[in-house]
Amino acid sequence: MKVLVIGASGMLGSDVVSELQQRGHEVASPRSKELDITNLEHVAGIALSHGTYDWCINCGAYTAVDKAESEVQLATELNELGPAYLANACSMAGAKLIHISTDFVFDGESTTPYETDAPTNPLGVYGRTKRDGELAVLAANPNALIVRTSWLYGPNGKCFPKTMIAAWEAGKTLRVVSDQIGCPTSTGDLARVLVDMIEANIYPGIYHACGPTVTNWHQFAIDAINKWKSSKGDDRTVEVEAILTDAYPTPARRPKYSVLACETLWDLWIKPMRPLDEALADFSAYLSKAH
Numbered sequence: 001m002k003v004l005v006i007g008a009s010g011m012l013g014s015d016v017v018s019e020l021q022q023r024g025h026e027v028a029s030p031r032s033k034e035l036d037i038t039n040l041e042h043v044a045g046i047a048l049s050h051g052t053y054d055w056c057i058n059c060g061a062y063t064a065v066d067k068a069e070s071e072v073q074l075a076t077e078l079n080e081l082g083p084a085y086l087a088n089a090c091s092m093a094g095a096k097l098i099h100i101s102t103d104f105v106f107d108g109e110s111t112t113p114y115e116t117d118a119p120t121n122p123l124g125v126y127g128r129t130k131r132d133g134e135l136a137v138l139a140a141n142p143n144a145l146i147v148r149t150s151w152l153y154g155p156n157g158k159c160f161p162k163t164m165i166a167a168w169e170a171g172k173t174l175r176v177v178s179d180q181i182g183c184p185t186s187t188g189d190l191a192r193v194l195v196d197m198i199e200a201n202i203y204p205g206i207y208h209a210c211g212p213t214v215t216n217w218h219q220f221a222i223d224a225i226n227k228w229k230s231s232k233g234d235d236r237t238v239e240v241e242a243i244l245t246d247a248y249p250t251p252a253r254r255p256k257y258s259v260l261a262c263e264t265l266w267d268l269w270i271k272p273m274r275p276l277d278e279a280l281a282d283f284s285a286y287l288s289k290a291h
């Protein structure tokens, strides 16, 4: 298949490109300078490319959760306006679209995993623009697929486990919130799921796709550092202080519980992702080879 990947330089997009290439698909991966989804002239090129692409996977987004609180216009352009242009262009070009979204569309008040049709109620600008982006995509292109994911980490970007490992290596005192619960998701595993989805020609709709392990940021930090230590043969003790969200104020509020129910996808014979322990072991092995 011929697949256009938007946001190919990003943490998820780069793994999506590798997965597609490894599985023999033809990939176009323009940088945002060449194909800015907020630029109507750029996007018109897709609209006019009828028959060129079978699929488009949009991994492009404004992802700076706290900064979004003061950059509302930019976040809106990247997360709502651009995806709507893209959805419309894909519809005109006859390319099916997967648009990536987030657990931050929910308010975190639930105590059971969020189903795909659970009411959204984002707490901040990032979540709101992503939710509005979902609605805009589906309004412009009812045949689009929305895939919500959570707590991404991967080799090609800034992510929580890398930050924790670097801080620990630097001898910093680590204090991490323990009252936000969610599911870490390896970008490599999510890329595999996304490519499985296009190969299975999954029907349009909203899907949830995240790792199967439910945890909190404090435990995630400990697990990441422990895996890193064992990949280096390091036997130092890891100490991370657990704190509450109130003790770590951030510009954007975050959902305290954002576990996504993924069964809709697994029921369609898409293989679930690996447990955190297994995926983190690979991630740490990769990081230690890269150092």
Ligand SMILES: NC(=O)c1ccc[n+]([C@@H]2O[C@H](COP(=O)([O-])OP(=O)(O)OC[C@H]3O[C@@H](n4cnc5c(N)ncnc54)[C@H](OP(=O)(O)O)[C@@H]3O)[C@@H](O)[C@H]2O)c1
Binding pocket: 006, 007, 008, 009, 010, 011, 012, 013, 031, 032, 033, 035, 036, 037, 038, 058, 059, 060, 061, 062, 063, 078, 082, 100, 101, 102, 103, 130, 149, 150, 151, 152, 153, 157
């Ligand atoms: N990170 C997480 O923990 C997380 C959690 C849940 C959901 N998500 C969602 O997952 C998706 C991927 O996230 P990520 O963390 O991999 O993102 P990322 O690393 O921040 O990458 C964002 C990508 O968007 C591209 N981009 C920015 N502006 C663009 C524009 N105007 N036109 C086209 N592309 C543009 C960037 O390209 P340039 O570098 O060329 O500007 C970059 O490749 C996003 O939809 C995000 O909302 C992320």
